Amino acid sequence: MRKTDYYHQHYLEFLEATQHMTLAAIGAFQILCSEAWKRWKPEQHPFPYLPNDEKELERMTRTGAKSWWRVRAQVLSLFTHEDGKLFYQPHREAGERLVKWRNKKAERDKDKREGTRPMKPLPPVPEKLWSQVPKADAKGQQIVYGIQGRRAVGTEQLRRLQAQPWAFVAVDCSIWILGNGSALQKNVRVVREGEGWLILYPDGTSVVPPKKAE
Numbered sequence: 001m002r003k004t005d006y007y008h009q010h011y012l013e014f015l016e017a018t019q020h021m022t023l024a025a026i027g028a029f030q031i032l033c034s035e036a037w038k039r040w041k042p043e044q045h046p047f048p049y050l051p052n053d054e055k056e057l058e059r060m061t062r063t064g065a066k067s068w069w070r071v072r073a074q075v076l077s078l079f080t081h082e083d084g085k086l087f088y089q090p091h092r093e094a095g096e097r098l099v100k101w102r103n104k105k106a107e108r109d110k111d112k113r114e115g116t117r118p119m120k121p122l123p124p125v126p127e128k129l130w131s132q133v134p135k136a137d138a139k140g141q142q143i144v145y146g147i148q149g150r151r152a153v154g155t156e157q158l159r160r161l162q163a164q165p166w167a168f169v170a171v172d173c174s175i176w177i178l179g180n181g182s183a184l185q186k187n188v189r190v191v192r193e194g195e196g197w198l199i200l201y202p203d204g205t206s207v208v209p210p211k212k213a214e
Contacts, residue, residue: 013090017078025071028061033088034127040095041046042102057086089196103177121166125149136178145198145207146176147188158208163196175207177198 004174016025036048050057058068061075077087125148134146142154148168161167168190177184188207189200199207 021074025074028071029075031061046099047092049087052081052084052086105171134176143179148173155208165195168197
C-alpha cells in the first residue's frame with residue numbers, strides 16, 4: 001500500500017529532528033506539540049503555537065522542575081521563537097495549509113449557496129433544439145426553466161447558469177417555465193452582464209431577479 005505523502009514526510013521530519021534526543025525529551029516534545037494543536041483556534045491564528053513561558057511549558061509537560069530542566073534544551077531546540085510564540089516549523093506549515101484549505105472550502109460552500117460557483121463548461125446546444133420543452137422536476141416541488149436548450153431546476157440553479165460565460169448566446173428567444181402543473185413559453189432577450197448573462201422579458205424585467213447583496 002502506498003504511503004500518504006503528507007504523513008510519510010511528517011514522520012521522516014520527526015525522526016530526523018529527534019535522533020539526538022533522549023526518550024524523556026522526545027516525550028516532552030510530543031506532549032508540547034499535542035498541546036499546541038489542542039489549543040489552536042484556526043479562526044484566530046493561522047498555525048498552532050505555545051506561549052514562550054517556562055512555567056507554563058513545565059506544567060504542560062508534567063515533568064516537574066528538575067526533569068524539565070534536564071530535557072529543556074533538547075526540546076526547545078526544535079521550536080522556533082517568534083513574537084512571544086513557540087512553534088514547530090513543520091506544524092506551522094501544516095496549520096497554514098489547513099487554514100488555506102478551510103477558507104477555500106468556506107468560499108466554495110458560500111458560492112454554492114449563492115449560485116455563483118463555476119460550473120463545468122458545456123458545449124452550445126444547437127438552435128433547432130431550443131424550442132424543446134424541458135423535463136419537469138421529478139418531485140414537482142420546484143419551477144423548471146428551459147432556455148436555449150439549457151435546463152435549470154429552481155431559481156438558484158438558473159442564477160448559477162446565468163453566471164457562466166459559456167452558457168448562452170446573446171439573442172432574442174423564448175424560455176419555458178414549468179411549475180404548478182403548467183408549462184408556459186415566453187419571449188425573452190438574453191444579454192451580456194459582465195462575465196455572465198441577464199434574461200429579460202420584453203418589458204425589461206428579469207426572469208430571475210438579481211440576488212440582493214447582504
